[in-house]
Amino acid sequence: xxxxxxxxxxxxxxxxxxxxxxxxxxxxxxxxxxxxxxxxxxxxxxxxxxxxxxxxxxxxxxxxxxxxxxxxxxxxxxxxxxxxxxxxxxxxxxxxxxxxxxxxxxxxxxxxxxxxxxxxxxxxxxxxxx
Numbered sequence: 001x002x003x004x005x006x007x008x009x010x011x012x013x014x015x016x017x018x019x020x021x022x023x024x025x026x027x028x029x030x031x032x033x034x035x036x037x038x039x040x041x042x043x044x045x046x047x048x049x050x051x052x053x054x055x056x057x058x059x060x061x062x063x064x065x066x067x068x069x070x071x072x073x074x075x076x077x078x079x080x081x082x083x084x085x086x087x088x089x090x091x092x093x094x095x096x097x098x099x100x101x102x103x104x105x106x107x108x109x110x111x112x113x114x115x116x117x118x119x120x121x122x123x124x125x126x127x128x129x130x
Contacts, residue, residue, distance in 0.1 A: 004049055004070050004097075022097055024107060027051070030094040037074065037088040047074045047099040053092040059085070066091065 004010075010018045028048075030036055036048070039059060049072045057065040057073070064086065067073055073088060 004051075007049070007070070007072050009072060021099075021104075021107065022049075025103055026098045028096050028098050030090040030096070032090055032092050032094075034090045034094070035087060036090065036094075036096075037084050037086070039085065039087045040083050043074075043082055043084060045100050045102070047072060049097040049099065051095040051097055053090070053094045055088050055094060056091050058087045058089065 004022060005015055005018050010021075013021075036055065050067055050069055052069055054066055054068045055073070056063045057067065074084070
């Protein structure tokens with residue numbers, strides 16, 4: 001299990017700010033067997049951090065990865081509108097933290113001290129390298 005605070009996307013942000021992002025970001029629940037994303041569908045501009053349980057990632061109906069608590073997927077969707085490259089299915093009931101560019105911008109606009117424009121600049125920089 002990966003600690004959410006240790007995710008590469010947050011590696012340059014202080015722990016208190018990351019905790020605040022996680023606290024105010026919307027959460028979503030998916031039942032076992034639910035399809036979260038479908039290969040080749042348009043991006044919805046959201047990335048997901050798994051809070052509990054697991055998903056499987058499939059390309060052309062073949063499972064290529066399993067992700068669990070603390071893992072992040074589709075974070076690149078925060079910065080571009082490319083089509084999804086794989087299907088993601090809940091292997092169990094699933095709780096996720098939903099990150100979106102709109103939410104991050106709202107956090108920045110509503111918090112002049114802890115979450116600032118530096119977050120967006122650094123997210124773009126870090127995600128551009130991956």
